[in-house]
Amino acid sequence: MLKTGQAAPTFVLPDADMEEVDLSRYVGKHHLVLFFYPKDGTPQCTLEATDFSDHEEEFQRLGCMIMGISRDDCLRHAEFRDQHGISVRLLSDTEGEVCKQYGVWQVKEVDGVQRHCILRSTFIIDKHGVLRHVLYGVNAKGHAMEVLRAVKDLH
Numbered sequence: 001m002l003k004t005g006q007a008a009p010t011f012v013l014p015d016a017d018m019e020e021v022d023l024s025r026y027v028g029k030h031h032l033v034l035f036f037y038p039k040d041g042t043p044q045c046t047l048e049a050t051d052f053s054d055h056e057e058e059f060q061r062l063g064c065m066i067m068g069i070s071r072d073d074c075l076r077h078a079e080f081r082d083q084h085g086i087s088v089r090l091l092s093d094t095e096g097e098v099c100k101q102y103g104v105w106q107v108k109e110v111d112g113v114q115r116h117c118i119l120r121s122t123f124i125i126d127k128h129g130v131l132r133h134v135l136y137g138v139n140a141k142g143h144a145m146e147v148l149r150a151v152k153d154l155h
Contacts, residue, residue: 008129032125049084050086071096
């Protein structure tokens with residue numbers, strides 16, 4: 001698991017439109033919020049993604065970009081985005097490499113069976129590429145507003 005004060009791992013992932021997003025391009029320009037979520041279309045994941053989308057303009061006024069990451073593929077992300085009016089960028093980590101880098105790919109017991117899944121987590125990265133907030137195991141409800149308050153504190 002990552003810790004506050006560490007350099008954020010960089011990566012290149014495709015978004016819902018299959019355009020590559022290189023995290024290193026944002027260093028020196030924007031604060032970033034990366035939220036990792038288990039699966040497109042599930043109730044809690046939908047709540048979280050739409051909540052971040054609803055507050056995206058407030059984040060942008062603070063010089064902050066928001067990106068969601070799951071292991072769903074680009075086509076699934078596009079369907080999810082279009083169906084629910086999600087405006088934040090959704091990145092596809094089908095191989096789970098970035099999930100592993102950020103320590104969110106974990107074993108969880110579901111119905112008595114051990115299986116790997118994404119632990120809902122959020123990372124706030126400052127303009128210098130440093131992790132300012134590392135939040136593992138978050139609750140989707142009200143989370144976007146918590147993160148917005150934390151981003152305001154960066155100023």
